[in-house]
Amino acid sequence: MSDTHPSLQVSVADIRMRNPVMTASGTFGYGSEYVDFIDLNQIGAVVVKGITSVPWAGNAMPRIFETPSGMLNAIGLQNVGIDGFIDKKLPYLRNFDVPVIVNVCGEQVEEYLDVTEKLDAADGVAAIELNISCPNLHCGGMSFGVDPKLTDELVKGVRKKTTLPLLVKLSPNVTDITVIARAAEDAGADGLSVINTALGMAIDINTRRPQLANITGGLSGPAIKPIAIRMVWQVYNAVSIPIIGMGGIMTGDDAIEFFIAGASAVAVGTANFVNPRASLDVVDGIEEYLERHRMHSIAELVGSLEVP
Template sequence: MNTINNNFIPDLSVDIAGMHLKNPIMTASGTFGYGEEFKDVVDLNLLGAIIVKGLSLAPAPGNKPPRIVETACGMLNAIGLENVGIEAFVRDKLPFLKKLSTPMVANIYGKTIDEYVGLAARIDDVDGISAIEVNISCPNVKAGGVAFGVDPRSVYQVVSAVRKASQKPLIIKLSPNVSDIATIAQRAEEGGADALSLINTITGMAIDIHTRKPKLANITGGLSGPAIKPIALRMVWQAVNAVKIPVIGIGGIVSAEDALEFFIAGASAVQIGTANFMNPSATIEILEGLTRYLKSNNMATLRNLYGTLVL
């Protein structure tokens, strides 16, 4: 006989980076457009938060095609952070997002610290943007093109500069292309991050053996999807153990079971990326799966699962 009481609605809500979210399911930047593109397939008001495509000060055309290649259990992309630019975003995309009950997070990137600061300052008093996610995986042109996110000193510099420029909650999105994620996470926390999100894509490449050319015009690209999930989970766990601020898990999550692994590792929320391309309703199905898991385990709140890894 089933003695489990199924007549309750589990509490999935979470407070993170100054936001109260109905649930911990967010969309990963660059995989959900500006939100509106998904309005006919996803009830956007059911999501925990919407994170939009990475924004720069000026519109960016991105890289030349081919920019996407399918790989085993994942994909490589070299979109090159194509976007409409902050002004067109605020003018044309934000009005739709403001009508939703779901908080919206603006993901930003720059090639210099001044560009990051300019974006953060521009967004600071814009209504309808609940938090800023700072993508530090971008090449720092003043440091020979090495990504900000791979050097602990430049992580601290960019985070503290953005912190000074904006009152909005800051989520710092970390690059996995590093050897010591714990130190990077600590420098971001010291710089003033309210939360961390990780991982961004892992640098990879693919070759066409007939032409012997790289399959991406950019030669290398970022690997995402289920192929990267074990790496993401390991890095999230290491970051959780290195800092006191909340950590948002990203990387290869396609099911509720995947998301649950991240919560057990200590993540307070997760982002769904490549799964949106495979199944546009992935976010909602993951949400439903979380509710089913909590009910079948007779757990009233998801928060009770956070960081419960048994060692």
């Protein structure tokens, strides 16, 4: 290694990571599913599947559908619940030297608070990502993330229950994402995850039925990357807390685009379904870019958009 080898280490919202690449919630299970393909110790942070206060069964089938350069999903946050997570999933993750970020969801404020309290007391949790943007729940989830008053109330409530770094995951399904971003920042968020899936829909024209049992679902994958880049840039210009950029990242170059737009770290989502090594391939791509451009750290790139 030469002296000019770039450093990929970052500290984002007080989460210290060996590189700026996380796994996006819901696309990496609880980590154990990927160990045949990837050394978890080499990922920046593992963000686990959304957890609720009690186990959720999830939505009826069909739950997913591929669309041009993307996929729709309406899983409905099927998960083991916070007690199951702490008893059965978290101990395994403690075997690794990687920050574990837990995505938290619920229908009522009380549920978010319950899960947060338990995570705050648990060993091996690096941060909480508050999911106020799941599009596949009939109440809760996204309803918090499209209303600045509800965002304020929820983030303030959760903030009081934990000293862990608190990320808030924003929905793209709003008229002005900066309004929600500011509300979350003012209520005490340490960082923002931008963006969750974009609400979408697809129809089987022969049966005239929706392709998803839930009718609508969240669109992810490269199809939403330009929307995500735009929103990261907007949020970057509206708040002073760090942004974790996500939405359709498949390669290192995609991640670089997010850094330039204003993200301090990124998360790889749908790409994990296609390529189990995607997150590490993105790390390699970022490193190559930095070397090629003779940069020493990610910080040189963050928000470096040149506006003509």
